[in-house]
Amino acid sequence: MSQQSTLSPASNKSDILLEVGTNEVEVFEFNLAGQHYGVNVAKVNQIIQREQLTITRADCPPNGVLGSITFRGQPIMVIDLRAILGIYDEAPDPSRALMLVTQFNDQIVAFAIDGAERIHRVSWQSFEPISSNFAQENPYVNGIIRLEDRLVLILDLEYILTLINPRLGMSIDHSKLEKIEQEFKPRDHIKILFAEDSAMIRKMVHNQLQEVGFTNVTLATNGKEALDQVVAAQNDSKETGKPFSDYYDLILTDIEMPVMDGLTFCKTVKKDLALETPVIVFSSLINDQMITKCKAVGANGWGTKPKVSLIVNIIDRLIVHGEENIGDLLE
Structure with missing residues (x-):
């Protein structure tokens, strides 16, 4: 070889x-x-x-x-x-x-x-x-x-x-999460769809999001399962006239997942379904090349595992405070 x-x-x-x-x-x-x-x-x-x-x-x-x-x-x-x-x-x-x-x-x-x-x-x-x-x-x-x-x-x-x-793994940085919890409230109205195939990481991240106030989180075990939920919400949105934000304010996804990976999921949401809902990629694979790929599929942000506090910061800036420019968090 x-x-x-x-x-x-x-x-x-x-x-x-x-x-x-x-x-x-x-x-x-x-x-x-x-x-x-x-x-x-x-x-x-x-x-x-x-x-x-x-x-x-x-x-x-x-x-x-x-x-x-x-x-x-x-x-x-x-x-x-x-x-x-x-x-x-x-x-x-x-x-x-x-x-x-x-x-x-x-x-x-x-x-x-x-x-x-x-x-x-x-x-x-x-x-x-x-x-x-x-x-x-x-x-x-x-x-x-x-x-x-x-x-x-x-x-x-x-x-x-x-x-x-x-x-070196998905450990909880309680000091950072406590600081975030004190600085930004409330968060319980933010609706998040989280796709992650690892049961351990899915549970850990979900618990940490709940710890800082994000209590309205829907879970999916792969990109296809998450996409099915997005399509169902979009169809219901069209039938009822409700805005899609009534269903999900933000999508958080891993990259490596069976059936459908996170980049394909993001591309489908952004380009095929033409949704403006922010998509954040949370993966252990984040590097310069992967950031280029995230941008290519329309992701609004990205973070490297295990930096859950960074993801919370991104959600706060994008959704809680409605900021459009979060480039300083993605450098």
Whole structure:
């Protein structure tokens, strides 16, 4: 596998825009002890031969942490996926062993893997959520992609990172939320539609929104479910003559979701349904390229997980105070 050519970013902005709203995702497939796993290519920063790296071992590292490596002049944590997943087979072939450097949740983290396979471009419709029984046995997996001769298990890197260091995951910053709650009231009249496939994150964000006064929140588990609710509200709005804002004042959506992703959902709402309702993208994937995609589908704002306080600020500025320019929050 040609690591540089296969995983190089889009060559220019026009290439990025052409890929927006297709309801497809690129999955990087790799292996650990013969089992095939995958992650969203959007989270992959670089792949490096492990033999080229020096791992600095910590005295008492958390379970699953190998140590750290220097990446572009900065130390980054190295996670041992074999230890996390409970794989204790023979060691990987050193000539194939790789370091998967990822970037998400505003963090750069490396994962030790046994070898690279290939990249697949698949529809989110082919992404199968795991059953509750499978989830209990494999909490690190959040979906499955079926290929011709094998299953690829999609790893929940955010969950793994939170497990190792809860401060890097969807933790609650009570001091910021308390400050926001004191500065802006009331919020209970704001009607929000929130689409998020992770039950853990959906519950956590919902609770935090309620904590600061946003008590009128409708939940959806993916973009298609959210879109169905938007279409139903729009149809009812046309029949009754009520403004759409009687149904929803704002839409908050994740990007990575089965059936329909958040960018396709946003594009459909903004361009196909021609709704002016603000759409905010809340994702671990937010970076310069993803911001370009958010703009291309008509999103009114975006925020990186786990910054719920930023999302609350955006909602306050856009809806509670009716501001049109929130560029200072999006820089």
